[in-house]
Amino acid sequence: MLALALASTGALALSGCASGGATSGDGSAIITTNGSEPQMSLIPTNTTEVGGGKIITSIFAGLVSYSASGEIQDEVAQSIESDDATNWTVTLNDGWTFTNDEPVTASSFVDAWNYGALVTNAQGSSGFFDNIVGYTDVANTKDDPTGATDDSGAVLQIPDPLAQTMSGLTVVDDTTFTVELAGSEADWPLRLGYAAYSPLPAVAFEDMDAFGQNPIGNGPYELAGADAWQHDVQIDLVTNPDYAGVRTPANDGLTIIFFASFEAAYAALQGGDLDVLDAIPESALANYESDFPDTFVNEPAAVFQAFNMPYYLEHWSGEEGKLRRAAISMAIDRAEITDVVFQGTRTPATDFASPVIDGYSDSLKGSEVLEFNPEEAQAKWAEADAISPYTGTFDIAYNADGPHQVWVDAVVNSVKNTLGIAAVGKPYPTFAASLDDRKASTLTGATRAGWQADYPSLYNFLAPLYQTGAGSNYEGYSSAEFDTLLKEGAAASSVEDATAKYVEAQEVLLQDLPTIPLWYQNTSGVWSETVSNVEFGWDSVPLYFEITRN
Amino acid sequence: MLWYTGKRLLQMIPVFFGATFLIYFMVFSLPGDPISALYGERPPSPAVIAQIRAEYNLDKPFVVQYLLYIGNFFQGNLGTTYSGRSVSEVMASAFPITARLAMLALAFEAGFGILVGLIAGLRKGKLFDASALVVSLLLISVPTFVVGFVLQFVFGVQLGWARTTVSGAAPWDQLILPALVLASVSFAYIVRLTRASVSDNLNADFVRTATAKGISRPRVVTVHVLRNSLVPVITFLGVDIGSLMVGAIVTEGIFNINGVGGTVFKAIRLGEGPTVVSFIAVMVVIFVLANLLVDLLYAALDPRIRYAK
Numbered sequence: 038m039l040a041l042a043l044a045s046t047g048a049l050a051l052s053g054c055a056s057g058g059a060t061s062g063d064g065s066a067i068i069t070t071n072g073s074e075p076q077m078s079l080i081p082t083n084t085t086e087v088g089g090g091k092i093i094t095s096i097f098a099g100l101v102s103y104s105a106s107g108e109i110q111d112e113v114a115q116s117i118e119s120d121d122a123t124n125w126t127v128t129l130n131d132g133w134t135f136t137n138d139e140p141v142t143a144s145s146f147v148d149a150w151n152y153g154a155l156v157t158n159a160q161g162s163s164g165f166f167d168n169i170v171g172y173t174d175v176a177n178t179k180d181d182p183t184g185a186t187d188d189s190g191a192v193l194q195i196p197d198p199l200a201q202t203m204s205g206l207t208v209v210d211d212t213t214f215t216v217e218l219a220g221s222e223a224d225w226p227l228r229l230g231y232a233a234y235s236p237l238p239a240v241a242f243e244d245m246d247a248f249g250q251n252p253i254g255n256g257p258y259e260l261a262g263a264d265a266w267q268h269d270v271q272i273d274l275v276t277n278p279d280y281a282g283v284r285t286p287a288n289d290g291l292t293i294i295f296f297a298s299f300e301a302a303y304a305a306l307q308g309g310d311l312d313v314l315d316a317i318p319e320s321a322l323a324n325y326e327s328d329f330p331d332t333f334v335n336e337p338a339a340v341f342q343a344f345n346m347p348y349y350l351e352h353w354s355g356e357e358g359k360l361r362r363a364a365i366s367m368a369i370d371r372a373e374i375t376d377v378v379f380q381g382t383r384t385p386a387t388d389f390a391s392p393v394i395d396g397y398s399d400s401l402k403g404s405e406v407l408e409f410n411p412e413e414a415q416a417k418w419a420e421a422d423a424i425s426p427y428t429g430t431f432d433i434a435y436n437a438d439g440p441h442q443v444w445v446d447a448v449v450n451s452v453k454n455t456l457g458i459a460a461v462g463k464p465y466p467t468f469a470a471s472l473d474d475r476k477a478s479t480l481t482g483a484t485r486a487g488w489q490a491d492y493p494s495l496y497n498f499l500a501p502l503y504q505t506g507a508g509s510n511y512e513g514y515s516s517a518e519f520d521t522l523l524k525e526g527a528a529a530s531s532v533e534d535a536t537a538k539y540v541e542a543q544e545v546l547l548q549d550l551p552t553i554p555l556w557y558q559n560t561s562g563v564w565s566e567t568v569s570n571v572e573f574g575w576d577s578v579p580l581y582f583e584i585t586r587n
Numbered sequence: 588m589l590w591y592t593g594k595r596l597l598q599m600i601p602v603f604f605g606a607t608f609l610i611y612f613m614v615f616s617l618p619g620d621p622i623s624a625l626y627g628e629r630p631p632s633p634a635v636i637a638q639i640r641a642e643y644n645l646d647k648p649f650v651v652q653y654l655l656y657i658g659n660f661f662q663g664n665l666g667t668t669y670s671g672r673s674v675s676e677v678m679a680s681a682f683p684i685t686a687r688l689a690m691l692a693l694a695f696e697a698g699f700g701i702l703v704g705l706i707a708g709l710r711k712g713k714l715f716d717a718s719a720l721v722v723s724l725l726l727i728s729v730p731t732f733v734v735g736f737v738l739q740f741v742f743g744v745q746l747g748w749a750r751t752t753v754s755g756a757a758p759w760d761q762l763i764l765p766a767l768v769l770a771s772v773s774f775a776y777i778v779r780l781t782r783a784s785v786s787d788n789l790n791a792d793f794v795r796t797a798t799a800k801g802i803s804r805p806r807v808v809t810v811h812v813l814r815n816s817l818v819p820v821i822t823f824l825g826v827d828i829g830s831l832m833v834g835a836i837v838t839e840g841i842f843n844i845n846g847v848g849g850t851v852f853k854a855i856r857l858g859e860g861p862t863v864v865s866f867i868a869v870m871v872v873i874f875v876l877a878n879l880l881v882d883l884l885y886a887a888l889d890p891r892i893r894y895a896k
Contacts, residue, residue, distance in 0.1 A: 076625060078671050085626055159638045163631050177634045246671065268672060268680065269845045270755030294843075297853075301752050301843040304736075308743040308751030438856060468627070469619020469858065476623075488628060501629060509628050 065289065066586040067275075068568060070313040070579065071302040072293035074269050077161065078249025081235035082153030085161040088295070090232055091578050095274055095291060096254035097235035098282045100127060100146070101226065107339075107393060107493030107575030109230055112282040113141055113255070115212075117229070122221035122530060129212040133281050135238040136259045143214035145236035151175070151202040152242065153233060162233035164508065165491075168225075170205030170217040174198060221528045223535045227494045257284045257582045258291055271295055286582040287570065306565055312586075313564040313571055315579055319440060322380040329563040337384040338577045339391040339490040340558035341498060344433050344448070344483045345551065347512040352427055360421035362550040363406050365431070365483075367414035368455035371407070374447045375556050382561045386554035389543050390498035393575050394490065396536040403547035407554055411455045418456050430459040432482035436471045437464040441485055448555070475511040484512070486552055493575050495539040499523060503551055514551035588886070595879045599872065606871045607864050608653060614860040615649045621858030625669060643669070656861055660868075666861030668854070674865045677850060682869070684757045685846035688838075689831035691759070691766035696774040697824060704781025704820075705813060711786050719782065723775035735768045735841040752843040765842040769835055773827050777820055784816035791815070818889055825881030829874040 075089030084093045094102075100114035113133050119125040133141035152158055154166040156177040166172050177198045205217035218225065228234065236255065241248040251263055258274035260266065265273045275290040294311065296302040299318035305311040307328065317325050317333075325333055346362050348354050353361060371385035384392070387399040387407055398404075421427065433449055435441040445462035453460040463482065465471035474480050488509075490497045500523055501507050505515040519542050526538030546552075560577040570583045622639050623630055630636060640646045644655055659666060665674035707719040726734070742764055743751035749764045788794060789812060797811045798804075836848030847866060854862035885892045 074670075076670055085629070156632070156634045156638065159631075159635050159642070161626055161631050161635070163635055164629070176632055249671070267755050268677070269850070295845075296752070296843050297849050298840050298843075300736075301841060304739055304743060304841075305752040305843070307740075308747065310751050465618070467617065467619055467624065467856065467858075469617070469621055469624030471619070472623055473619045486628070491629075508630060508632075 067290040067292055068288050068312050068581065068584045068586065069292045069294055069310075070581065071296050071299075071311060071315060072272070074295045078246065079252045079266070080160070080241075080245060080249045081149065081237070082158075082160040082162045082165075082233050083249070084232055087578070091581075092272060092274075092293060093232040093235065094256070094578075095258045095581060096252060096256045096260065096277075097232065098133075098254070098256045098280070098284070099231075099234045099236065100129075100229045102282070102284060103230045103493060103575055105572050105574050105580060107395070109226060110283050112284075113146075113236065114229070117226045119225075122223045122225070122528070123218050125216040125218070125225060126209075127214050127216065130281070131212065133255055134279050135253050135255045136277055136279065137238060137240060137253050138279075139238045139240070140211075141236050141255050142211045143208045144211075145238065146234075147206045147208050147214050148239075148242065149235065149237035150206060152237065152245075154203055155201060156198050158245075165228070165231065165233040166203065168218050168220065168222060169203050170219050171200060171203035172205075172219070174200035175203055220524075222496075223527070223529050224494050224496060224532045227532075228492045228497075231492045256280065257282070257286050261290065269295060284580075284582045287585045288582075291581050303563070306563060309565065309567075311565070312568045313562070313579055313581075313584065315560075315562040315573070315577065317382065317561045317563060322382060325561075325563055329565075332566060332571070333561070333563045334571075334573055335382055335559050335561045336573075337392045337557045338560040339393050339493060339575055340487065340577065341386065341389065341391055341489075341554070342383070342485075342487045342556055342558055343386070343389075343552040343554045345486045345512045346483050346553065347478065347480050348551070349478050349513060350480070350482070352421075352425060357421045357424040359549065360417045360424075361427070362553065364414045364417035364421065364456060365452055366406050366550060366553045367408065367410040367417070368452045369448055369553070369555070370409040370451050371556055372409065374444060374451065378444050378447050379556075382559045383556040384559060386556050389503075389546055389552070389554055390495050391490070391557050394493055394495050394498065395532075396495040396540055398540060401540065401547060402544045406547060406550065414455050415457075418458075427458065430461055430482075432461050432463040433485060434463045434465060434471055434474070434480055434482065435485040436466075436468040438467050444555075445485065472511075478511075478513065480512075483553070487558075490576070495536060495543075496523070496526065499539060499542055499546075503546060512551065514549070516545060516549055516551075519545045519549075588883075592879065592883070595875075595882070599875050602875060603868060603871060607657070607868050610867045611653050611656065611860055611864045612649065614855065614858060614863050615652065617855075617858050619858070621645070621669070625857070643667075652860065656864065660865075665865040668859055668862050669857060674862050677862065678865060678869065681845060681847050681850045681866075684844060685832055685835060685839075685848070687757065687759060688762050688766055688769060688835060688844065688846060689828065691762055692770040692773075692831050692835075693824065693828065695766055696770040696777055696827070697820075700774045700777030701781050701813075701817070701820060704778040705785055705808075705816075707778065708782040708785025708789070708816070709808065711782075716782070719778055723778045726771045726775035731768065731772060731837050732841060734771050735765075735838055738764060738768055739841060755845065757844060757846075762844075765838050765844060768841070769831060769838045773823075773831075776823060780820050780823055781816060784819055785812055788812045788816050814888055818885060821881055821884050821888065825877050828877040829870070832873055833870050 072091060073088035076086050077083045079089060079092060081093050081097055084090055098112040101109040102112050104110055113129050115128045115130045117125060117127050150166055153160045154163050154172055155175045163176060175198050207215045209215060238253050257277060257280045259277040261273040261275040271292055271294040273292050276286045299316045300320055302311060302314050303318050303321050306314045346353055375383040375385055387404050388397060388401055433445050435445045449460040449462055475484055501509045503510060503514050504523055505520050522538050522542035526535040529535040529538060560573045562573060564571045568584050568586055570585050572580050572583055574580050622636055644652050667673050703719050707716040710716050739751055742749045750761050753761045794811050797807050832847060835846055836852055839846045839849045851863060851866050
């Protein structure tokens, strides 16, 4: 859910400098890195963007966390087990405490999740609990069960939630709780490293607003005192001596400085006022490798970029639409655009997810439709014209408050030159404005789309975007075959079987092309020579705890 | 004079209401639902969105929203940002920094600008005058962000004399470089204004009279030439105070200064009506007061100007 529209830059890559700096322990090894003012107060279930996300994952430890490659490793969890992928038993390790010395128990998780899901708490990440039994009651997504209707006959929405807690969550004892899912999900534990699943101490529920300003967690870092969060300026984190997990910091703390632009952050790094920058500004794309010859990273990441093709437009449905989408896709020279426009900081897409996600393949059946092939594109377009001749202009909508104009223009030019049709970019002033037209199904052409995974799972790239009626499926794609494969994947008894089904589901997408995959945004970042062991996680955020000061 | 000042202050009231109403309306008219946009590609359920919209009164018609805002305004409550911070708190952190930056910039542009302009005016056609004209032309024609990036790179990155970006507390010494950047264009205008004005006044009758009376050259220049030449410069500075407070957004962005310009820009992008309007309201007051001050200064500088009852 990381709000790609507002800010995001990729990152994922292994590129550690091997040198074993030791923690000095006198507080001098504080690492400075870039960030942005959290959009909301620091409550795990209400943090939905990168700025707050990197702080939450530093000060909280959930059941599991992610390694650099996106594998889950146990933190508070001792085991997460299930026989049927529906009923899960979670056993916790002993000895974990919050920084206020309160022990981390099964209730710390269950209460936090119930808080996050309850509609009256209006938490941005409430949807993450939607597969737990009882969610529809607390999230108030149900119509009035008495069937009462208003004058026009519409079923009345009930104002209050039917329950305060999810019936699928049961605390067994201090270190055990069970979770009943609404449907089976073999890779459910993969989700649990996401920030929204963090535990909360009891003190949080007394005054959540105050807690959000000065959160108390159980992660590798804690806030450095009551004034640690200087709004719009920076947040100071120090190591948590009681942290008992796998992410033990090799430094003494972390200062996340909020930058209004990556340009300013890049200058700060060059001037020695910053240690690590997890992005490269457009202005430095051409020279970051010479500015930081040994301390940069540029690798594909779990950020997928594309443009969606609504089905409700004339010429874009049925067999004709299918031909036209394939033609458009083959008319785009992805390799050249990623090279010229992005200076190689994007990687041409070969699927609908990302190379860093388990199940990735560059040779899916039908993936030749993602290759630049002008002759075939023209042939398919002509075939579609034989069904019904195309007139008008092909446009791609984008929000002009993000850095999209250059590549959209490059893509439409590629289409224009290959197919000989009129094609233009269609700017909306803000992301909100473009979202309005997408929701109302009033687009006049394609629309830019992007997805950054919340957790490293193929399912997370597919279900929310293309499943019939899914929350982010604004363009209204619906395929029975695709839905069935997703369901079968979710119900599979092992992660391997599930992945196989998701791969098949992607092959359905390649035929229908509800979205035209473009490229993966790379993890790109630079750091100063004063620090070592900089490694970026699967989610493009550096693994801060590993960084050492030389 | 007192009457005139009072009248001008009273005029602020309709200006205040007109400006806040207009700005609020413009923010309200921004396309798109700001709450849905907060969550990007993955929105929470409609029930959650509806609840947050209600919390910020976004579900009400425009006039109701505006009246609620104005009502709270006069009770000292400026509303909250979407992140839950009170707008007055945001203002309390942004305005002092911008005020420091603007004061430094004003001091630079007024101090150096008038000095250089005066010398250039007195030595018209000489080498100093010619170089002042060339430099000012350069500063006027090069965009601020270019000057900003160049100075940041030279002094911050290469020479290391200044911090590349300003730290959170934004102390005076760190603001010197940004203030120079911010002042650069106005400095150039002031040089040219002062120069033209001084060279005009040098030939004025009252200067010839003063010289004929045997008053020393330094006194003629400072008391008679310079003082009378400052009227257009002061007018410019008065308007410029407003732009320095509001228009520092480019400079603030380059040096990562947490000031008014950047805060308002962010609030506009998020569609945060209360934040935008509260900031603008304060700026309107600053603008009006600065202009009043300028008008009053006219009378002090030029004895020919008097304000009638």
